[in-house]
Amino acid sequence: MNSGIFDIPSDLQNTYWGLVGLHLRLALIPVVAGLLVALPIAQFCVLLRWLYPPVLWVTTILYAVPSLAFFVVLIDYTGQTELTVMIPLGVYSLVVFVPAIVDGVRSVPQETLDAATAMGLGPVRRYFQVQLPIAAPAIIAGLRVATVSSISLVSVGMLIGNQGGLGNLLNDGMIYHQPRLVWLSVIGTAVLAILADALLVLVRLLVTPWMPRGSRKPRPVDEPEARPEPAAAALEDAVR
Amino acid sequence: MNVLHFINAFFSDNAHWHGYDGIPTRLREHLQYSLTALAIAAGIGLPVGLLTGHTGRGGNSVAFVATAGRALPSFGLLVLMFVLLGLGLTPVMIPLVVLAVPPILVTTYEAVRSVDPSPVDAARGMGMAEPRILFQVELPVALPLILSGLRSAAIQIVSTATIAAYVSLGGLGRYIVDGLYQRNYEKVVGGATLVAVLALVMLGFFWAVARFTVSPGVRRGS
Numbered sequence: 001m002n003s004g005i006f007d008i009p010s011d012l013q014n015t016y017w018g019l020v021g022l023h024l025r026l027a028l029i030p031v032v033a034g035l036l037v038a039l040p041i042a043q044f045c046v047l048l049r050w051l052y053p054p055v056l057w058v059t060t061i062l063y064a065v066p067s068l069a070f071f072v073v074l075i076d077y078t079g080q081t082e083l084t085v086m087i088p089l090g091v092y093s094l095v096v097f098v099p100a101i102v103d104g105v106r107s108v109p110q111e112t113l114d115a116a117t118a119m120g121l122g123p124v125r126r127y128f129q130v131q132l133p134i135a136a137p138a139i140i141a142g143l144r145v146a147t148v149s150s151i152s153l154v155s156v157g158m159l160i161g162n163q164g165g166l167g168n169l170l171n172d173g174m175i176y177h178q179p180r181l182v183w184l185s186v187i188g189t190a191v192l193a194i195l196a197d198a199l200l201v202l203v204r205l206l207v208t209p210w211m212p213r214g215s216r217k218p219r220p221v222d223e224p225e226a227r228p229e230p231a232a233a234a235l236e237d238a239v240r
Numbered sequence: 241m242n243v244l245h246f247i248n249a250f251f252s253d254n255a256h257w258h259g260y261d262g263i264p265t266r267l268r269e270h271l272q273y274s275l276t277a278l279a280i281a282a283g284i285g286l287p288v289g290l291l292t293g294h295t296g297r298g299g300n301s302v303a304f305v306a307t308a309g310r311a312l313p314s315f316g317l318l319v320l321m322f323v324l325l326g327l328g329l330t331p332v333m334i335p336l337v338v339l340a341v342p343p344i345l346v347t348t349y350e351a352v353r354s355v356d357p358s359p360v361d362a363a364r365g366m367g368m369a370e371p372r373i374l375f376q377v378e379l380p381v382a383l384p385l386i387l388s389g390l391r392s393a394a395i396q397i398v399s400t401a402t403i404a405a406y407v408s409l410g411g412l413g414r415y416i417v418d419g420l421y422q423r424n425y426e427k428v429v430g431g432a433t434l435v436a437v438l439a440l441v442m443l444g445f446f447w448a449v450a451r452f453t454v455s456p457g458v459r460r461g462s
Contacts, residue, residue: 064439066399068413069432072420073243145310152313156403159420170319179323186316193311 008181009172012162020188023165027151027192030086034093034146035139041094042101043127052102059095067092067153071160080161089153093146100142104135137211140204144197151193155185166192243429250430261414263434269410270438273401277333278394281340285393286386289348293382294374302349306342314339314400322407332404339400340393347389351382380455387454391446398439402431412438 006016014022045052070088078084108131116130132139155167162168166185173181250256256263292298314335321331355378363377379386402413415431418424 060443061436061440064395064399064436064443065432066402066413066416066435068402069416069428069435072416072428073425073432076425148307148310152311152316155313155315158315159406159417167313167315170316173323174319177323179320182316182320182323186313186320189313189316190308190311193313194307197307197311 005180006184008169008184009176012168012172014168016184016188019166019168020192023151023154023167023189023192026082026085026154026157026163026165027089028147028196030090031093031143031146031150033086034090035097035143037090038094038097038101042098042105045098045102046105055098059098062091063095067156068159071157075160080163082163084160085154085157085163089150092153093150096142096146096149097139100138100145101135104138104142105131107138108134133207136207137204140200140207144200147196147200148193151196152189155189246426246429247433250426250433253426256430266410266412266414267434267438270398270401270412270435273329273332273336273404273409273411274394274397274438276329277336277340277397277401278390280333281337281344281393281397282390284337285341285344285389286348289345289386290352290374290379293349293352294370294378296353299349299353302345306346309338309342312338315403315406318403318407327408329409331407332401332409335403336397336401340397343393343396344389347392348382348386351385351389352378354385355381381458383454384450384458387446387450391443394442394446395439398442399435402435 008014008016008019012019041055045055065088067088070091071084074084074087078087112130112134113126116126121129155164155170158164158167158171162171164170166188169181169185173179173185259265289302292302312335317335317338318331321334325331352374359377359381360373363373368376401411402416404411405413405417412431412434415427415434419427419429419431
């Protein structure tokens with residue numbers, strides 16, 4: 001039992017690295033799905049201004065539901081499966097993405113959009129070639145928060161029939177009185193989160209080569225009726 | 241059988257309103273955990289955030305602490321502390337504080353940093369001492385953002401304090417964890433509703449605080 005640091009009890013039917021892979025899958029698929037769903041929602045919120053406050057309210061309320069309760073209530077519909085863990089994580093990532101993307105896309109100056117239109121770009125090309133790239137830093141900031149919190153939340157899935165990736169070690173650590181397993185779970189999850197975060201910083205440097213390196217980005221000049229809170233606050237809102 | 245049916249059944253059952261497992265007791269326990277953790281986290285995050293934001297130094301350390309705090313899984317940390325320290329309130333407080341410090345610290349730092357520098361320079365030119373600049377010029381302007389940081393920390397704490405029940409403590413999580421093991425969805429849904437309502441009450445509370453404490457001039461200008 002104590003022969004190797006990474007040995008884990010056989011009842012989990014997985015190796016440590018298998019659990020790491022499982023953990024990443026459970027955490028990252030919902031984030032990607034959340035991003036894909038949030039892009040059109042955010043675009044609607046940018047196009048129709050009145051839509052944004054109610055959408056924010058709905059996401060804030062969903063975000064107030066504790067993850068554990070969300071998982072357990074879903075068991076009734078989707079059973080003790082991976083999907084039950086993924087749906088809440090996807091919903092929580094939406095809460096991060098929608099304000100991040102809306103703020104990012106809104107921060108594109110009107111002159112830039114006018115210039116793009118004058119150059120003959122249609123709305124679709126303008127969205128993909130002008131708005132999205134300029135909004136990329138804000139979107140990636142949201143992606144970082146969503147990814148890190150998703151990775152750390154997966155562990156709670158352990159409670160619904162060992163669907164928690166590395167979190168599955170927590171219960172075994174408790175019932176077999178092996179603090180080593182708990183350490184493996186906590187440190188492993190934290191390292192995964194930090195690595196994912198670092199990777200996304202790297203991605204941001206690659207996709208935004210025009211931004212000054214190593215210095216803070218200048219604050220976007222908000223239009224007068226923009227929300228009082230800058231993007232940083234909205235992002236913080238969604239960490240849980 | 242839908243969720244609303246369960247909610248109705250849970251709240252209309254008279255047995256859920258009395259005794260050590262009654263809603264008032266669990267609610268009080270939950271509030272006790274949450275408010276203690278929020279107070280400790282604010283006691284750490286606010287002074288450090290104000291100081292680093294005012295001096296403009298230590299931004300990288302703030303970002304590092306925030307990332308590290310976010311990366312640590314609350315649930316894993318809870319079990320770890322329980323295994324190391326045994327039953328008690330400390331194993332629950334540590335993960336909740338670790339969870340709440342990053343939002344408070346980062347928003348406070350950002351809020352003070354992003355105060356318009358011209359009034360600050362004017363105050364300094366008028367001979368105001370640094371602490372007075374911080375508390376009488378920067379703090380009132382930064383207050384809405386600082387409160388939003390505290391608000392998101394409070395909501396996170398309230399919804400995460402449910403996991404205390406996993407290590408045999410009370411709070412509203414008791415209904416969720418017990419309901420899960422007893423296959424009693426009525427209890428789970430009832431507990432979840434209570435937590436969500438409590439989180440929304442927190443939201444309303446901070447909204448009211450912001451309404452009364454933020455200077456009208458700052459509110460109009462934003």
